[in-house]
Amino acid sequence: MYIKTLTIQGFKSYRDQTHIEPFSPKHNVVVGRNGSGKSNFFAAIRFVLSDAYTAMTKEERQSLLHEGVSVAQTMSAYVEIIFDNSDNRFPTGREEVILRRTIGVKKDEYSLDKKSSSRADVMNLLESAGFSKANPYYIVPQGRITNLTNAKDTDRLHLLKEVAGTKVYEDRRTESVKIIEETDAKRNKVNELLDYINTRMEELEEEKEELKEYQEKDKDRRCLEYALYQRELEDVTEALEDLEEERATEVHNSNERRERFSGREQNINDIEKRISEARHKQTTATLTRQGAQDELNDYTRQRKELELAVDDLRAADARAGGKRTEYEAELGAVEKQIRDKEAELAKLMPQWEEHREREAEQRKALDATRARLNALFAKRGRQARYRTKAERDKFLRSDIASLEAHRTSQQTALEGARTALQRAEASREDIDGRLMQLDTSAAESRVQVQKLGEQLAKLQDESAKLKEQRKELWREDAKVNASRSHAADELKTAERALASMMDKDTGMGLRAVDSIAQRLGLDGVYGPLYRLFEVADSKYNIAVELTAGTSLFHVVVDTDQTASKVLDVMLKERTGRVTFMPLNRLHPKNPPLPNAQDAIPLLDKLRYTPQHARAFQQVFGKTCV
Incomplete structure (x- = not known):
């Protein structure tokens, strides 16, 4: 077993990736100038194989990373060693063993044969190959041999025991x-x-x-x-x-x-x-x-x-x-005298008409006589007035001219009088027509006045009847007010009894819901459940109270949006506590009714609006009496 290849990147002075190969199976000598990286080369091998670089702090990890003059900062470094395993010293069954250690500011990882591995597995593999913690002298760092030559005998004995x-x-x-x-x-x-x-x-x-x-x-x-x-x-x-x-x-x-x-x-x-x-x-x-x-x-x-x-x-x-009798007698005498005078006047009227006609004829005759007399006087005066015929003719012509002018003016006046007469006749006819219309309208007015008088009499009768009815209505109104006051007193008594059955917060909440619904104009707030039904028979009151319990004070609303609006105002004003029953969220699932004659569904004994059926099915749908 020996090292075949060593790869270093980002470790201390080795910024770029560096491959070092080949290595001899026997001895290898590393030669270089000062600062060329010889110590860092051996430090990289010790970094992977020894215990010298365990339990490091953040600063110690940072010191292992390359710190040069490059623009990019080195965030991680790794050292990879490839061993020749032809003698099968590493029990892996492969010809080569690739061991890599990667270190960063916040990480420290091992990989074995290019697979992630734990530090314990790597140490066990090295232990099996002879790289034991108990014998740390398989790598001899610089200065160790000098220390051994200068060591005491006991220290050397201890060292020999460790090496052996x-x-x-x-x-x-x-x-x-x-x-x-x-x-x-x-x-x-x-x-x-x-x-x-x-x-x-x-x-x-x-x-x-x-x-x-x-x-x-x-x-x-x-x-x-x-x-x-x-x-x-x-x-x-x-x-x-x-x-x-x-x-x-x-x-x-x-x-x-x-x-x-x-x-x-x-x-x-x-x-x-x-x-x-x-x-x-x-x-x-x-x-x-x-x-x-x-x-x-x-x-x-x-x-x-x-x-x-x-x-x-x-x-x-x-x-x-007694003056009345005298006045009546005097009135009778005056009326008799009036009748006598009227009879005498009727006898004298024909004579008066005859005398008037005669007077008119005599006046005409007198006028004609006066005209002839004047003509004679004028004729006699003309004869004495004019000396010659020419003067007389001139005077006559001027007189004729004046007469003609007078006749023309008279003719014009006559025409004007005739025209005025025609206008007067037309005006008289118009006035007669108006008079007839006025007479007709006066007659109609009299008829209308008579009718209005009759209607007034009827209206007065009706007014008397209406006054009587108003008095009756006043009495009925007084009775109704008394009944209303009585009912209001009973209602207050019932509300006090009801308030004693609920806690203070619920009572405040119900009053707040009524006030908020009235202020915001919310038609979807129907009120607490107990206001929305009536019990058909009073003997079922106890069954209803026991079945509903506190649900009687739950407020029924149409949708959950309406409940949210009321609830927001209540939370803002901090007025009591209530439970809402939004009809759009209620989906009651009631069990089938029992097939027994003595079992009566409690819903059948309640009278309520079909609009609120879901709420009552939710509360009373599972109960029979």
């Missing part, structure tokens, strides 16, 4: 002697233990005889005890039967007393209910009596007002005295 390997045998002999001494001590202890066992066996034989005798006596004792126990059992059985009869009698009496107590308790509840109803009726009757008293006061006031009005009318009639 006799020290190993001395150590083993010392260990063997120690083991023999320990074995002798253990043998003495075993002998002592055997003596103790023999002594103990003799004692146990004596105890065995005593035990046999004790068992015979104990058998007799148990027979006697059995006889006594049997007699006592018979006596106790008889006494127990008597007690059982007494217990059955007491149970029967207790059941009867319980039934009487339940009946009396029910009677007390009924009486309290009747008392509550009587108080409610009394309150309602008091309110009704107050309303009737108010109506009576109104009617009394109206009666007094009517009586005072009648008294006033009677007093006014008394103050008038």
Whole structure:
């Protein structure tokens, strides 16, 4: 066996990978200048084969890595030795043995024949090849021979023993002697233990005889005890039967007393209910009596007002005295005179018409006479006014011209008068039409006024009826308010009783859930379970309470998102504690109902909305009564 190849990389001064070969099977001499790496070459071999580089610190590992002027820092190094194993000194069965050790700042690894191996396996293989820890002189470092020549005789003897390997045998002999001494001590202890066992066996034989005798006596004792126990059992059985009869009698009496107590308790509840109803009726009757008293006061006031009005009318009639008869007589005389005057006027009207026609004819004749007289006076005056015919003609022509102008103006005025007359006629016709329309509308207005009067009378009647209905409604409202107050009191009493059944945190949590749902407008919060159902028969109340337990106070919501919203607010405000039942997460699996006539599902005795069916199936679906 000898080293064939040595490969070094990153170890001390060997930065790059360095292959050193071939090696001679006999002797090899390493020659080089100072600092060329001769010591590091032998250190690399000792790094793999010896014990000198074990249990190193981080700084010591770092010192083994190459530290040169290169740019890249060396993170790991390895040394690989290839042995010629033709003499099969390494028991591997191969011609060559490849041994490598890799070291880094945080690692120290071995590989054997290019396979990862533990340090213990490598040391055992080297031990088998003669590289023993007990003989560390297979590698002689520099300065060791000088130390040997200068050593003392005892040190040399010790060294020779180590080199020859006799020290190993001395150590083993010392260990063997120690083991023999320990074995002798253990043998003495075993002998002592055997003596103790023999002594103990003799004692146990004596105890065995005593035990046999004790068992015979104990058998007799148990027979006697059995006889006594049997007699006592018979006596106790008889006494127990008597007690059982007494217990059955007491149970029967207790059941009867319980039934009487339940009946009396029910009677007390009924009486309290009747008392509550009587108080409610009394309150309602008091309110009704107050309303009737108010109506009576109104009617009394109206009666007094009517009586005072009648008294006033009677007093006014008394103050008038007998003047009414005189006024009536005077009125009759005046009416008679009016009738006489109207008769005389009817007789005089034809004469007046005749005189008026005659007056008109005479006025026409007078006007014609005056016109002829004026013409004669004018004719006579013209003859005396003009000296010549030419003056007369000139005057006549100017007079004719003025007459023509007067006639034209009169004609124009006549046309204007005719036009005005036509306009007046049209206006008169329009006014007549308007008058007719006004008469028609006045007639219609009178009809409407009459109808409105009738409607007013009907409305007044209806108003009176509505006032009566309003009074009735006021009375009903007072009754309803009294009923509401009574129900509110009962509700508060029930809530106080319910609050006493739950802990403080749950009560605070339920109130907080109601407040949060109202603030956030969450329609998916349906409230605690006990608000969502009614029991069809009160005799099942105990069964419902025992089955549901604290689940009665669980809050039913539509989805888990709604529960998360409410829960976030509650955690932020720190208001109580509740348990939510999201309907979208409930998947109740109820067992089949028993096929028995006396087993009734508890769900059949509850009234609830189908929307909340999952919650009730989750709580009550597995229970029958």
